[in-house]
Amino acid sequence: MTISLPIETEYCSIPVAIAKSWRLHVFNGKALPLAESDTGLDRDRLNALIAAVAERQDVEAFEILYKHFVPKVRSYMMRFSGDRVIAEEMAQEAMLAVWKKAAQFDPARGQASTWIYKIARNMQIDALRRGPRPTFDPNDPAFVPEDVEAADIEFDREQDAERLRAAVFALKPDQIDVLRMSFYEEMPHSAIAAALKIPLGTVKSRIRLACEKLRSALKENQK
C-alpha cells in the first residue's frame, strides 16, 4: 500500500540537496514530501514485520527491519556520542531491544519509527548517563491505563501520527530546525541559540509556535 502525504508547499526555490535532506522532492518548482513507499517500507509493511518478529521470532523479517533502521539509529547515536564505535554499539543494543520487545509494539498507539526512536532514545540516555529521566511505568499498579478504545478511536490515533508527519513537513525551515534540535537532538535552548545565532527568547518562542502549528494541524483534520 502506498502512503503519500497530501501536502504541497508553495513554489519554493530551495536547493535540491537541502530539499532531499528534508525528504522533499522538488518537482516543477513545487516541493512535495517523498512518499513513504519510496523508502521501500511503508507503514503497513513495517507493522507486519514487527508483528512477524513478535509472533514467531521471524529472523528474515527482522533482518529487513534491521537493515532499514540501523543506519538511521547509528546516525542518531552519533549525534550524542562522537565516538563511532560507541555509537555503533548503542545502535546494536537498540536493535536488540527492538527484537526483544517486539511484542510490546502496538501499531494502534503510534508509528513503528516513533517506537524505535523511543527505544533508541532510552538507550542513549542510559548509556551516556546524562542524568535520570523520571518516567512513568506502564506495569506499575498505580498506572492508569488507557480505556479499551473503540475501533474508530484507534483509527484516529493512526491518522494522527500521519497528520503529525505531514504537519512537520508543512512547517517553515527555521521551525523544523528548532524542533529537530530540541525534540530530536535534545539540545538545551542555549545551545540551539548559539548554533542558530539567535537570541534565547527566540528559541523558546519559535518552539512554542511550531508546536502550536502542529497542534492546530492535528485539530484541523479532526473536523
Add this chain to the structure above:
Amino acid sequence: MIAHHLVDDLLIDYAAGILAESWSIGVATHLALCPICRKRLDDYEGIGGHFLECEEAPSSDAGDWNDMLARIRSSKPDAAVVPTRSADELLPQPLRSYVETAGGLKWRKLPGGAARMKIRTSDRKATIMLLKIPAGQSVPEHSHGGLELSVVLSGRFHDGNALYGRGDVEIADGSITHQPIATTDAECICLIIMDSPLKFTSRLVRLIQPFLGI
C-alpha cells in the same frame, strides 16, 4: 476524572528531555495517572520518530548483520507482562522509587496538623516534597517566588477557583496568591515541586517559615 492537566510548556520541555529532574518527577507522576496527557506526549514523541525516519545514512552503511544475528541468537524475547492494577497504591512510579530510596514514607509534622516529607533528588535548584493537609484545613495563604507545581495524590483540595482531585495538576507562579483548602471528607496528600520558597501572606507564618521548611 482528571480536570486539570499539564500546561504545554512543561510537556514540551519534558518531551525534549530538558526539564530538570524535580519537575520531571511531577510531570511523570501526572502522566502515570492521565491517558489524555500521555496522548499529547505521544504526539510530541512522534516528532522524534519523524526525524529518525529522515536520517540520511550513507548507503554503504548496512550495519553489522552477522553481529546482530549472534546477539539475537543468544537472547530471549522479553516475556509479556500482565500488570496488576491496584487502587490502593498511593504513589505512582517514578515517585514511589524516590520515596523508597529515601527509606519509605515518613511524615514530619508541621504546625497545625499538616505534615510533609521532603524528597531528595540530584536537582539542587528545586524543592520537591509530599504534603499532607488534614481534612478541612488549609495551607496558609501564599504566593510564589518562582513556580509551584502540585499534583494531587489523594483526597481533594479547593483553591478558591476549582476543585482538585487525584491526578489533577495545579501550577502557580508569582501572579497567583492562593490558599488551598482540603475538603472536609478526607485529608489531602499532594506532591509539590517549587523552585523558590513560598511567600506567605501572614507575617507570623513568615517568621516561622525557616522551621517549616516550606
